[in-house]
Amino acid sequence: MDPAAASHTATLPRPLTSLVGRDAEVRTAARLLTPSGTRLVSLVGTAGCGKTRLAIAVAAAEADPVLFVDLSTMDPATGAAGFVLDVLGAARRPDLDVTDTLLETLGAGPALLVLDNCEHVADAVAGLAERLLAAKPALRLLATSRQSLAVAAETVLAVQPLDPGTALRLFETRMYERTGRPLPETHRAAAAAICDALDGLPLAVELAAARAALLSVPEVRRLLADRFRVLADTKAGGPEHHRTLRAALDWSYQLLSPDKQALLRQLAVFQGGWTAEAATVLPGHRPDLVAALTDRSLVLADRDRGRMLQTVAAYAAARLAETPDEARAARDAHAAHFLAVAERAAAGIRGPDQRRWLRLLALEQDNLRAAMAWLSRRPGGHVEEDLRLATAMAPFQHFTGVYDLGRDWLAAALDRRPDAPAPIRAAAASAAATLAMLACDYPAAADLAHRALALAADDRVRLLTLLGSVERERAAYDRSREHLDEARALYRAAGDAWGEGRVTQLAGATAWLSGDLDGAAALLAESLAAFQDLADDESAASSSTHLGAVAHFRGDQLTARRHLVDALDRFTELSFPEGIGWAQDLLGRVDLAEDRLLSATERLRSSLTIHRRVGDRWRSASVLEALAEARRRSGDPAHAAALLGAADVIREEIGAPTPACELPSRQHTEAALRAALPLETFARAHRFGARTPVDELLPLSSAAPVPATL
Structure with a gap:
């Protein structure tokens, strides 16, 4: 068979649909695949990423004859040359071996040979490719595989999943081709979520679009919890691993040796990726196995982290569930590792490595949540690891402003582990008390602090520190000083420099x-x-923030701004929402003192957003009072009175009056509003603010402030 006489369309499959979003890859492959340049290009990527469809598009643009060979049915025990000969319909020759017969068949003219689905016969194809390239200078090869052929002349072109915008365009296109109707605008968000959940894998996106044409986009999104059952098109033509998502991954999985299969299954316990150190704790780990899975496009390496696409991870998790003992061992190892990480972080988060630990915990949040979920329901005997993990995570949850999540973890773990050792329960109760205080639940904070003291009577200093903060926010300043002075003396006697510094700050x-x-x-x-x-x-x-507050209330706004801007910069670097909110609150007050009403309003609204998000109602009330003064000066006294009403409701609910240092400003604002408004108007506006949700109340303050002289 002379390739020059071969029918271009007879050898190349004819796609039934248009190619979406691969123009750049087609151009790149064509540019590489030249007689004078790269003569072997391998399109390599994970299952379902569209390698075959891309190869067909590249070949369709060829001017030279094209021969297309699908190797998916080739038996690894069969010679590659013989299989290719059979697909091409060429007769065997008794005077030549199979490879020489294939060389004679290919002729001397220029041609492109496409070898599709090489992964299960990669070694055999690699040997054949080397022979063909050496003997046929005008021949070029285009291969598709889930791993490279590892041939010296090979250029690997990684075929990545589609980016979010292109994946959504593919989804819309396939739905339109099936239904004749465009994607409803109301369904775009659900369609984008489907594409994201499917990692932009073209096969998965196309199968989802086919399902959505029969059901609905929101329904397909809901059903993705069982993606392998939902995403199948058994009526389509072609190999099964091009028709169902499960079969596509089965194909890759079955090509792995048992030890690689085990590690792939076990890697499913990680959420959001893993470090090289974390992967070593798995029972089936070996460094060479991780590299092998990466080579086969089942694991992705992003700098110093490994990860799997969500679809591959879901497949691996389903396989892991088939082996309960292995699953338990892998999840135990995963949880133990991240418990150790959290406890090391809790010990180091208040020192010179603070930024490193904060970055690490932020990166590993999904793994830490997965560890907590496993430890909270772990089968077997008595354990208290979930209580330890909840306690270790509390400082980080303080830093990130997720007080409620930390309180939920600690409360549930304390309920589950009534027989845990007293020191562990005491530490958990103390951590829960701190988060309760930050959330302005002062009765719960005091109760938990006393529970901690009852469990560990020698840990009185933590109780005193906490109660000192609770009493401060309740404006019981003398009691706060007494608690904190005693705690300070205890820390000093114990030689605890950080503890003493903290209590001195409080x-x-x-x-x-x-x-x-x-x-x-x-x-x-x-x-x-x-x-x-x-x-x-x-x-x-x-x-520095507190020093800025002192300078502000002394009337030294220049010094106040210097301290507060420095603090805000550092809090922003640390991504510490509580600190950012505090600094913006105080800078807003400095702006007010300098009649910068636009800037003051902007800062105070930003501060309020943060305080409300983290659940700090004590500061939220103070910010509302400062905003009321900004609105009063802006010529909107009725709205200012409503803001005071909203602040008063919060203070009544949490049992915390306006702090003494802020009271003169609050009193001045209210007196000025009462003077500006008729009695009934002030009362009506105040009642309106008291009963109106803050989210509805705030937009009313969006009008631009008028000059301060008013």
Whole structure:
């Protein structure tokens, strides 16, 4: 058979649909695949990424004759040359071996030979490719495979999943081709979510679009929990692994050796990827196996992290569920690793490695949640690892402002583990008390603190520190000082420099909130020096924030702004929402003091958004009072009165009055509003603010402020 006489259309499959979103890849492959350049290009990628369809598009644009050979049915025990000969319909010759017969068949003219689905016979195809390239200078080869052929002359072109926009366009196109109707605008968000859940894999997206044409886009999105049952098109032509998502992955899985299959299954316990260190804890781990799975496009390597596409991970998880003992061992190992990570982070998060630990925990949040989910329902005897994990995560949950999540974890674990060792339960109760205080649930915070003390009577210092903060927010400043002074003495006696610095900072906060600005300045300067020595950036920034507040209430706005801008920069670097909200709140007050009403309003609204998101109702009330003053000065007294009403409701609900240092400003605002409005108008506006959700109340303050002279 002379390739020059071969029918271009007879050898190349005719696609039934248009190719969407692969123009760049087609151009790249064509540019590479030249007689004078690369003569072997391998399109390599995971199952369902569209390698075959891309190869057909590249071949269809060829001017030279094209021969297309689908190797998916080739038996690995069969010689590659003989299989190709049979597909081409060429007769065997008794005077030549099979490879020489194929060389004679291909002739001397230029041609492109497409070898599709090489992964299960990669070694045999590699040997054949080397012979063909050496003997036929005018021949070029285009291969598709889930792993490279590892031939010296080979150029590998990685075929990636589609980007989100292109995947959505493919989904819309296939739905239109089936229904004749465009995707409803109301269904675009659900369609985008489907494409995202399917990693932009063209096979999966096309199967989902086919299902959506029969059902609906929202229904397909709901059914994706069982993606392998839903995403199948058994009536379509071609190999089964091009028609169903499950078969596409079965094809890859069955090509793996048993040890590689086991590791692939076990890697499914990771959520959001894994580090090389984390992967070593799995029972089936060996470094060479991870590399082998990467070579076969089942695992992706992103710098120092490995991960699987969501679809591959779902497949691996389904396979892991078929082996319960192995699944338990893998999940136990995963949970133990991330418990150790969390406990090391809790110990190091207040020192010079603070940023590193915060970045690590942020990166591993999905794995930490998965570990908690497993430990909370782990079958077997008594364990308390979930209680330890919840406790270790509490400082991070404080940093990230997810107080409610931390409280839920701790409350559930304390309920599950009533017989855990007393020190472990005490630490958990103390952590829960801290998060309750941050969420302004002061009765719960006090109760949990006393529970912690009952479980570990020698840990009185933690109880005193916590109660000092609770009493400060309730404006019981004398009791707050008593608790904090005693705690400070205990930390000093124990030689705990960080603990002493923290309590000194809290005592400084109590002082400035109570109006003792000189005492606050001395305490906060001491705490700032301590945290600078300890290289604790967050705590140092918090001390700077409090020093900024002291300067503000002293009337020194220049010094206040310097401290607060420095603190805001550091909080932003740390992504610490509580600190960002505090700094913006105080900078808004500095702006108010300088009649910068536009900037003040913007900062205060930003601060309120953060405080409400993290659940700090105490500060939310104060910000609403400051916003009321901004609205009053902007010539909107009725809305200002409504904001005061919203603040008063919060204060009544949490049992915390306006702090002493802020009280004169609050009183001035209210007095000015009462003077500006008729009695009944003020009362009506105040009632309106008290009963209106804050989200509905705030947009009413969107009008631009008028000049401060009004």
